[in-house]
Amino acid sequence: MISLIIPCFNEEESLPLFYPEATSVLQKMNCDYELIFVNDGSRDRTLAILKELSEKDPHVIYLSFSRNFGKEAAMYAGLKNASGKYTAIMDADLQDPPELLIEMYAKIQEGYDVVGTRRADRKGEPPIRSFFAKAFYWLINKVSDTELVDGARDFRLMTRQVVDAILELKEVNRFSKGIFSWVGFDVAYVSYENRERVAGETSWSFWKLLNYSLDGFINFSEVPLKLATWAGTFSFLISLVGIFFVVIRKLTIGGRLGKPCLNHPLYRRNPTLSLGNHRELHLKDFPRNQETAGVYC
Secondary structure, eight states: OEEEEEEESSOTTTHHHHHHHHHHHHHHTTSOEEEEEEEOSOSSSHHHHHHHHHHHOTTEEEEEOSSOOOHHHHHHHHHHHOOSSEEEEOOTTSSSOTTHHHHHHHHHTTTOSEEEEEESOOTTSOHHHHHHHHHHHHHHHHHOSSOOOTTEEEEEEEEHHHHHHHHTOOOSSOOHHHHHHHTOOOEEEEEEOOOOOSSSOOSOOHHHHHHHHHHHHHHHOSHHHHHHHHHHHHHHHHHHHHHHHHHHHHHHTOOSOSSBOTTSHHHHHOTTOOHHHHHHHHHHHTTTOGGGGGSBO
């Protein structure tokens, strides 16, 4: 049996297009299947549509979150509830072509544990987003021991042992692109031309993608931790040098630290000068009146 996991967030426009196409492909594969939709706190009619689909099709299962927890949580919940020998993850917006499942299933029969997909190009994507995506993959592969494939999608078909290995990792802030690579196994990739959403709007803004990429660096590279360690060590050493300098200065040439010297000529010439007024005079006149430099002992 194949378990197909579909995270959904405000996909009321995409689901009526996705469901018949995905079902048609799975029926051609001549194997049992289940569609596990995970409603990630949608604010439109996504949940209502999923309820309708589950009532008319016994292959449809849906999970619904109490609020939006993010795609990572949705994928994890789907994996925990998948019971098939093979498990696939794909988006509901048809950017992941369902017809590739036939080729992926044939390839996994050759002995691979995972058959993933990757975009051969980034047509239709904003240039600035493509630039930062390429920069992210280049940089993280420089600082991480876990290789991430540029253009790789979450859309992949996995054997049961791979799913079990992924579920053994209990990270709270999950970065599945890294987890998929970290667990290893024999992996093959199927390339395809980039597709745009068939309906609706993406919930991935530039800042959300930036935060997601930061999760990748933190979870799969020791460089941020090493930088923080060296920065803290450097600050500590600078502080020790500063403390040493102040103490030596005080012991050798004195300074303005301490209580006022009431026997100083400035006090004798101004017997009514208060401590507060003296401080004001000292700060104002110090550049022109060097005799105030030794007022504090």
